[in-house]
Amino acid sequence: MSTQSTRSAGRLMVAPSVLLLFVWMIVPLAMTIYFSFRFYRLVSPDRTGWVGVTNYKWFLNSPDFWLAISNTLLLVLGVLVITVVLGVLIALLLDQPVKGQGPLRILVIAPFFVMPPVAASIWENLFMHPQNGLFAALSRGLGQDPILFLEHYPMASVIGIVSWEWLPFATLILLTAMQSLSSEQLEAAEMDGAPALARFRYIILPHLTRAITVVILIETIFLLGIFGEIFTTTQGGPGSASTTLPYMIYKQALVAKDIGRAAAGGIIAVILANIVAVFLMRGIGKNLDA
Amino acid sequence: MARAVSPRRKALTTAAAWFVALLIFFPVLWMILTSFKTEASAVASPPQLFTADWTTANYAEVWARSDYPRFFWNSVVISVGSTLLGLAIAIPAAWAMAFVPGKRTRDLLMWMLSTKMMPAVGVLIPMYLIFQWIGLYDTRIGLILALMLMNLPIIVWMLYTYFKEIPGEILEAARMDGASLLNEVIHVLTPMAVPGIASTMLLNIILAWNEAFWTITLTTTRAAPLSAFIASFSAPQGLFYAKLSAASTMAILPILILGWFSQKQLVRGLTFGAVK
Secondary structure (H helix, E strand, C coil): CCCHHHHHHHHHHHHHHHHHHHHHHHHHHHHHHHHHCEECECCCCCCCEECCCHHHHHHHHCHHHHHHHHHHHHHHHHHHHHHHHHHHHHHHHHCCCCCCHHHHHHHHHHHHHCCHHHHHHHHHHHHCCCCCCHHHHHHHHCCCCCCCHHHHCHHHHHHHHHHHHHHHHHHHHHHHHHHCCCHHHHHHHHHCCCCHHHHHHHHHHHHHHHHHHHHHHHHHHHHCCCCHHHHHCCCCCCCCCCCCHHHHHHHHHHHCCEHHHHHHHHHHHHHHHHHHHHHHHHHHHHHCCC | CCCCCCHHHHHHHHHHHHHHHHHHHHHHHHHHHHHCCCHHHHCCCCCCCCCCCCCCHHHHHHHHCCCHHHHHHHHHHHHHHHHHHHHHHHHHHHHHHHHCCCCCHHHHHHHHHHHCCCCHHHHHHHHHHHHHHCCCCCCHHHHHHHHHHHHHHHHHHHHHHHHCCCCHHHHHHHHHCCCCHHHHHHHHHHHHHHHHHHHHHHHHHHHHHHCCCHHHHCCCCCCCCHHHHHHCCHHHHCCCHHHHHHHHHHHHHHHHHHHHHCHHHHHHHHCCCCCC
16 A cells, blocks of 8 residues: 555654664663673762773672572562563453442552652552551561561562552453453353352363463563662662662662662663563563554 | 342442542542641641641642742653653663563563663663763753653564554555655554553653652752652651641642553553453
8 A cells, every 4th residue: 555655754763763773772781781781880980991801700709699689589589480470360350240340440549650769668658667667567466576668678678669569550451351251151151050159160271361461461561670669668778788780780789879880780781681672572572552 | 231230239338439449549648738837737636637727828839949940841851852762762662672672672671671670770880880970970860761761662562562453454454555654653653552652651751750760869959850850759858747738739739630641551551461
């Protein structure tokens, strides 16, 4: 349908987006690679020079690095499992004939619109605070000592907060997918005497596969970069107990002001993210109709 | 056709659904309730769900702090600005991809999406330094640019899925009538695409408003939006629960309302059209 002139016009229209994204990716990346091989500390600007792979060595040998990797994985996997499992259950519940579908959806989706620093600070102060938090009051009411969430269970607390933020997303998408399932099929199975569990296992779950894949893919993109929640609550602590890879790099760059080391960490993060991305893009490619 | 359900079962599932929904919503509700308490009753032990001494003083006080309105205004300018700029760049691209797809369109779309997977920390240092060098650090223009680039792949994708549903024959017809490419876009495509563009806009304002990486790392005070303000609230302010709650409520309320309007588009937009 397209003539030569519309084709070239088309290219012209795509060009700004592609060019901008390309520059946005390649320029900082090239600079990060350059810095990662150099001695570069903002506090001693006079000392500069090539240092080979020293920065990488420091990063890979830092005990915090492996902790940060495992914390990052823990965060992503933990939130994925919690949001998908609870999301399926809640979507099943909301898909039943219940009164007030509209208001219910509004209540359930709300946490998704709460910005990460607000979500984190509500949980940190109003709920998890050891003196004034609601959980502490609950513990006291039960005659127990308050749990020191952020001190003793920093990662679990962060995972809890992030799961609360992303549960609505998973629920809404799974509910939307469920509602596109024809009720005739379910009714037929019900009349044939298939028990509820079998109906879920053999009809609903297969229908949800695509939606679940999509939830996992999209959430992973956002979860790998989680920053605001940790910045607001634990600042990566106590010690480095809740430091993730993004947070560790942030600390090196803007707190320790060691650009060289932070850049090395950035490159390591990019490489790891690319490994994840290869798998993700394969999955996404199958599920998106471009 | 709805299945016949016994009233008893309907009552039970309704009760269960409302219980779960309220549980999920409770932190937001608790924050809103706390924002209307005095500081003393906000930390009262045992906690009070309702208190006798309701007050709106917290809102007045937070708003009167000379800098709160500025944070709020920064959020508005940055989220709306980055979205409009993103739309201006993405609309032609999405239009071309939807109506004049080439051999590489699909690869291009996938590549754009893959840039979203690049961890922001990987480019944090250069962004920080470049922004310092060219004077964009802690400016609203700088943040508008950064957030626009961050969300550009999502904007292109969303628009693309909407544009693809517009029948191409209409454009053919317009072309037969001798409309130029520009005319085609302005008079034929735009009116049909407005709903899609509007939902793209809404969703991206939400994403930009809630962004909490670049807004924290690329600002100090002048251009800092609400996300950066709240993130640093508890540290220097001490723990003022009622005021913190009032500030937080004001920070999320506009987006909560926008978000409730755009629920349907949210699913489709954030899944890049895979779930509708």
